[in-house]
Amino acid sequence: MLVKFFATYRQIAGCKSCDVPAPGSVLALMADLSKRWPDFRTLILNEDGTDKGDDVIIMVNGRHIEHLDGVHTKLTEEDYVAITPLVAGG
Amino acid sequence: MAKQLVVDPKKCVSCRTCELVCSFKHNEEFNPRLSNVSVFHYEEAAITVPIMCLQCDEASCAAICPTGALKRQADGVVTHDANKCIVCKMCVSACPLGNVSYSVAKKKIFKCDMCDGETWCAVHCPTGAISVVDPDEVPDKKQLAADKLKAAVEEVLA
Amino acid sequence: MTQGNGWMGTIIRVNLTEGTIKKEPLNMQDAKDYVGARGLGTKYYCNEVDPKVEPLSPENKLIFMTGPLTGTCACSAGRYEVVSKAPLTNIIGAANSGGHFGPELKYAGYDGIIFEGKAPEPVYLHIDDELVELVPAGDLWGQGVHPVTDAFEEKYGKVRVATIGTPGERGMLYATVMNDKNRAAGRGGMGAVMGSKNLKAVVVRGTGGVKVARPEKFMEEATKARTMLREHPVTGEGLGALGTQILVNIVNEVGGLPLHNGRDGSYWDKADDTSGERLVETHLIKNQGCFGCTIACGRVTKVEGRGDFDGFGEGPEYEAGWSYGAACGVNDIAAIVKANFICNEQGMDPITLGSTVACAMELFEMGAIPESDIGFPLRFGDAEAMVKLAQMCADGEGFGNTIGLGSYRLAEKYGHPELSMSVKKQEMPAYDGRAIQGIGLEYATSNRGGCHVRGYMISPEVLGIPLKMDPLVTEGKGALLKTFQDLTALCDSTGICLFTTFGIGLPEIAGQYREAVGSDETDEEILLKGERIWNLEKRFNMEAGVEKDTLPPRLLREALPSGPAKGKVNQLQTMLADYYAARNWTADGIPTQEKLDELDVTY
Incomplete structure (x- = not known):
C-alpha cells in the first residue's frame, strides 16, 4: 500500500512515499509509521496513541479521514494514504 | 554584569517588529524613526541586519557627554537622562556605530536602554533573530560548535 | 499629525487634470462605519463616483487607503487597499497589498490618497511628510517596476514606492500596482486605472x-494575537x-x-514537480x-544556469505556481519562477495571466486559434512558450496583447467564451469548484469576480x-461562506493580513481594532461592519450592472x-x-431594503 508524505514529514521519513503492507486501519498505520520513524510518534498520534494527533491531516484515497471512519477507516492494499502536517496557503 | 543583546541576521525576516515595539515602548507611538533599533535590508544578498546599541565597555557617548546625561548604570547599561541633557548632540557624533540618535521632531536624544531589563525587541522578535544572552554563560554558538565536533568524532569512531 | 486613535486624520486629494493637491480631514463617521482600507476606500469611492463610469476614463477615481491598524504592531499590519472600478470586470475592484508602503504613508501623516482626473503628461506623486507634490515622470515612463523603484531610492534615499510597469501604462486589463518591488495590489487591473491617469x-x-x-490594552491584544500566530503550526x-x-x-x-x-x-x-517542497529544494x-x-x-x-529563465526576485x-504550473501543464519549476518574476517586474496579475495562457493553450489544441495568430505552437506543457508569452504580454508584443485581454475576452474573440475559467470576467484561482464545493460558491458570489480571498473556503x-x-x-456552505466573507471584509479593512485568520479569529481582530480606535463595541457589532462593507460592494455592483452569480459551464456540467x-x-x-437566505437577500440575490436598513447602507 502506498503512503505519501508531504511538507516537513518528508524530512522525517527521508522519502516522498513508501510502500508498506496494509495494516487493518488508519490507526494501525499511524502506529506502524511511528515505530519505523519515532519522530512521527508525537506528531501523528495523540498522547495515548488512541487517535490521530491534533495537527496532522490524513487522507485515504484523497478523502480526509474525518469524512470516512476517522482513524478506524479500514485499509486494503489497493488504498493509498497521504499524510501531512497542518499547513495552509492561498 | 549586563545582559547582552545579540543579533542573528540569518534568522531575521525583515519584518521590523523590533522597530515598532521599541518606538512604542519609549514613545507610546509606532514610529520606526524613533526606534533604538533599525533594520537594514540588503536586497541582492537577501540578508537583513537589525542594529542597536551594544552598550560598549568603552562608551564614547558617555565619555564625550559634557553634562553626565549619558552614564553607565550598575547593570552595565548606558542610559540617557533627558533632564541633564542639553541636546548638544556630541554623543550622536561620538558613537562609532550610529546607535545614539537625535529626533528633529521631538528635539531629543535617544538610545537603547535595554527597556530596564525587559528588552522588548528580543521578546517580540518572531524568529529569535534578536536575543538576550548572559555573557557569563557559555554562548550557544560554542555549544553548537561542540555539538558538531562531537558528531564528527562519533562518525570517525563508528 | 496622528490623531491618537489609529488614524492620522488626513486624506490627500489629488486632481491630476488640474495638477492640484488638497489635504482634507478624514471622514470619521465613514471611518467608524466602514473600518478602513477596503471598506472605507470603497465607501469614499461609492460616495464620489458614478457606478456607470468607464474604468479607464478620467472620470474614474483611484483610491489608496490604509486601515486603523496599518503601521501599528497589530499582527501583520502592513496592508493597504487600492480601490477603483476594475477594468477587467467593470465592477468594484479592491486590491490589497502588504510590504512597507502602507505604513510609510501613515508615518507621513496620511490615511489615504484620492486620485481624480488624468494628468496631461506622465507624473508621479512625491510625499515627504508635509510636502506633497506632483513631479513629471520623465524617463521613468516606459520603465519596469524594479528600475523605477531603484531610481526613486537613488534620488530620495529611503523611500517606499508604489508603481506600475509598462502594462499598466498601456491600460492592460489586469495590470497591478506594485509596491516595495514585489508586493502587488494584484487583481482586477488597478495598475491600468493608475496608468490611464498618467500616474506612474x-x-x-x-x-x-x-x-x-488605549496603548496598554492595545499592546496586550496585539501581543496576544502575535503569540497565537507564533504558536500556531500554520502561521508559526x-x-x-x-x-x-x-x-x-x-x-x-x-x-x-x-x-x-x-x-x-x-x-x-506531476504536481509534486511544482510543489512548495520542490521550490524549497531548488530555488x-x-x-x-x-x-x-x-x-x-x-x-x-x-534561477541560475537556465538561460532565459535566469533571474532573481520573489x-x-x-x-x-498553479496558474503557470498545473493550469498550463508546465512542470518545469524554473519556468514557473521565471514567469512570476516577469509579472513582478512589469506589474501583472499572475492568476489571470497564467489562466489566460492556459485558456489559449486549450483553444490552440482544439484548433480554435490558428498558429499564425500566435507565431508558434502553444500546447499544454510547453514551458518555453508559456514564459515567452508572459514576456510578450509584458512587452505588449504580438499575441501578447491578446493574452493581455484576459481569458474571457480572448476566448470570446475566438468564439468560445465558455472556455474562459472566469467569473464576471475575472479568472478563478487554483481550486476546482467541482472537487471543493464551497470555494465554487465563493467564486460565484465574490464581489470582485473569480476570487478566493473574499471567503477562503x-x-x-x-x-x-x-x-x-x-x-x-453542499450543506452548511452558504451560511459559513457568508460569515467568512463578512469576517474577511473586516480583516482586510482593519489593515491586517488575511493570512492571520489561519491562527486568530474574530475575538483577536476585534480586540486589536477596539483598543486601537477606542471603541466599546462588541465583537458582533464589529463583525457587522464587515457585513455592511459586503452589502455596500454588492449595491455598487448592482448599480454598475453586474452579471449574475454563476460559474463557467465547465464547472456546472462537465463531471470530473x-x-x-x-x-x-x-x-x-x-x-x-x-x-442568499443567510444574507437575507431575495432568492435572486438582491439585498433586501430591510437588510440595507438594518446595516444602514445608503446608496
Missing part, C-alpha cells in the same frame, strides 16, 4: 508615528518555512488542482516577511481551519473524470439558495 508612481517617506487610543511554522505553495500536493491529493484549464480534471501526476534563498509580520511567507528566489505564491473544506467540512457536500471527486460537478444552485 507614488513615492513616500514619513517620519511621524501612529498612536492608538508552515507558511514561513514552506510558503503558500506547500498547498499544491494537498489540493492535488483531494483532486482539486485544476489541470489544463480545467479540461482534464483536477488531479495531476528558495530565504523567506521574508512584510511589515510587522510574524508569518513571513514571502519567498526570495533565484515568489511564486501558490496561485501563481479552502480553510474549512481542505485544511480543517477552524472546523472541518466535507468538500464534496477522475480522482476522489470523480463524477462531481458544482452544485451551485443549491448552495446559492442557502447563501
Whole structure:
C-alpha cells in the first residue's frame, strides 16, 4: 500500500512515499509509521496513541479521514494514504 | 554584569517588529524613526541586519557627554537622562556605530536602554533573530560548535 | 499629525487634470462605519463616483487607503487597499497589498490618497511628510517596476514606492500596482486605472508615528494575537518555512488542482514537480516577511544556469505556481519562477495571466486559434512558450496583447467564451469548484469576480481551519461562506493580513481594532461592519450592472473524470439558495431594503 508524505514529514521519513503492507486501519498505520520513524510518534498520534494527533491531516484515497471512519477507516492494499502536517496557503 | 543583546541576521525576516515595539515602548507611538533599533535590508544578498546599541565597555557617548546625561548604570547599561541633557548632540557624533540618535521632531536624544531589563525587541522578535544572552554563560554558538565536533568524532569512531 | 486613535486624520486629494493637491480631514463617521482600507476606500469611492463610469476614463477615481491598524504592531499590519472600478470586470475592484508602503504613508501623516482626473503628461506623486507634490515622470515612463523603484531610492534615499510597469501604462486589463518591488495590489487591473491617469508612481517617506487610543490594552491584544500566530503550526511554522505553495500536493491529493484549464480534471501526476517542497529544494534563498509580520511567507528566489529563465526576485505564491504550473501543464519549476518574476517586474496579475495562457493553450489544441495568430505552437506543457508569452504580454508584443485581454475576452474573440475559467470576467484561482464545493460558491458570489480571498473556503473544506467540512457536500456552505466573507471584509479593512485568520479569529481582530480606535463595541457589532462593507460592494455592483452569480459551464456540467471527486460537478444552485437566505437577500440575490436598513447602507 502506498503512503505519501508531504511538507516537513518528508524530512522525517527521508522519502516522498513508501510502500508498506496494509495494516487493518488508519490507526494501525499511524502506529506502524511511528515505530519505523519515532519522530512521527508525537506528531501523528495523540498522547495515548488512541487517535490521530491534533495537527496532522490524513487522507485515504484523497478523502480526509474525518469524512470516512476517522482513524478506524479500514485499509486494503489497493488504498493509498497521504499524510501531512497542518499547513495552509492561498 | 549586563545582559547582552545579540543579533542573528540569518534568522531575521525583515519584518521590523523590533522597530515598532521599541518606538512604542519609549514613545507610546509606532514610529520606526524613533526606534533604538533599525533594520537594514540588503536586497541582492537577501540578508537583513537589525542594529542597536551594544552598550560598549568603552562608551564614547558617555565619555564625550559634557553634562553626565549619558552614564553607565550598575547593570552595565548606558542610559540617557533627558533632564541633564542639553541636546548638544556630541554623543550622536561620538558613537562609532550610529546607535545614539537625535529626533528633529521631538528635539531629543535617544538610545537603547535595554527597556530596564525587559528588552522588548528580543521578546517580540518572531524568529529569535534578536536575543538576550548572559555573557557569563557559555554562548550557544560554542555549544553548537561542540555539538558538531562531537558528531564528527562519533562518525570517525563508528 | 496622528490623531491618537489609529488614524492620522488626513486624506490627500489629488486632481491630476488640474495638477492640484488638497489635504482634507478624514471622514470619521465613514471611518467608524466602514473600518478602513477596503471598506472605507470603497465607501469614499461609492460616495464620489458614478457606478456607470468607464474604468479607464478620467472620470474614474483611484483610491489608496490604509486601515486603523496599518503601521501599528497589530499582527501583520502592513496592508493597504487600492480601490477603483476594475477594468477587467467593470465592477468594484479592491486590491490589497502588504510590504512597507502602507505604513510609510501613515508615518507621513496620511490615511489615504484620492486620485481624480488624468494628468496631461506622465507624473508621479512625491510625499515627504508635509510636502506633497506632483513631479513629471520623465524617463521613468516606459520603465519596469524594479528600475523605477531603484531610481526613486537613488534620488530620495529611503523611500517606499508604489508603481506600475509598462502594462499598466498601456491600460492592460489586469495590470497591478506594485509596491516595495514585489508586493502587488494584484487583481482586477488597478495598475491600468493608475496608468490611464498618467500616474506612474507614488513615492513616500514619513517620519511621524501612529498612536492608538488605549496603548496598554492595545499592546496586550496585539501581543496576544502575535503569540497565537507564533504558536500556531500554520502561521508559526508552515507558511514561513514552506510558503503558500506547500498547498499544491494537498489540493492535488483531494483532486482539486485544476489541470489544463480545467479540461482534464483536477488531479495531476506531476504536481509534486511544482510543489512548495520542490521550490524549497531548488530555488528558495530565504523567506521574508512584510511589515510587522510574524508569518513571513514571502519567498526570495533565484534561477541560475537556465538561460532565459535566469533571474532573481520573489515568489511564486501558490496561485501563481498553479496558474503557470498545473493550469498550463508546465512542470518545469524554473519556468514557473521565471514567469512570476516577469509579472513582478512589469506589474501583472499572475492568476489571470497564467489562466489566460492556459485558456489559449486549450483553444490552440482544439484548433480554435490558428498558429499564425500566435507565431508558434502553444500546447499544454510547453514551458518555453508559456514564459515567452508572459514576456510578450509584458512587452505588449504580438499575441501578447491578446493574452493581455484576459481569458474571457480572448476566448470570446475566438468564439468560445465558455472556455474562459472566469467569473464576471475575472479568472478563478487554483481550486476546482467541482472537487471543493464551497470555494465554487465563493467564486460565484465574490464581489470582485473569480476570487478566493473574499471567503477562503479552502480553510474549512481542505485544511480543517477552524472546523472541518466535507468538500464534496453542499450543506452548511452558504451560511459559513457568508460569515467568512463578512469576517474577511473586516480583516482586510482593519489593515491586517488575511493570512492571520489561519491562527486568530474574530475575538483577536476585534480586540486589536477596539483598543486601537477606542471603541466599546462588541465583537458582533464589529463583525457587522464587515457585513455592511459586503452589502455596500454588492449595491455598487448592482448599480454598475453586474452579471449574475454563476460559474463557467465547465464547472456546472462537465463531471470530473477522475480522482476522489470523480463524477462531481458544482452544485451551485443549491448552495446559492442557502447563501442568499443567510444574507437575507431575495432568492435572486438582491439585498433586501430591510437588510440595507438594518446595516444602514445608503446608496
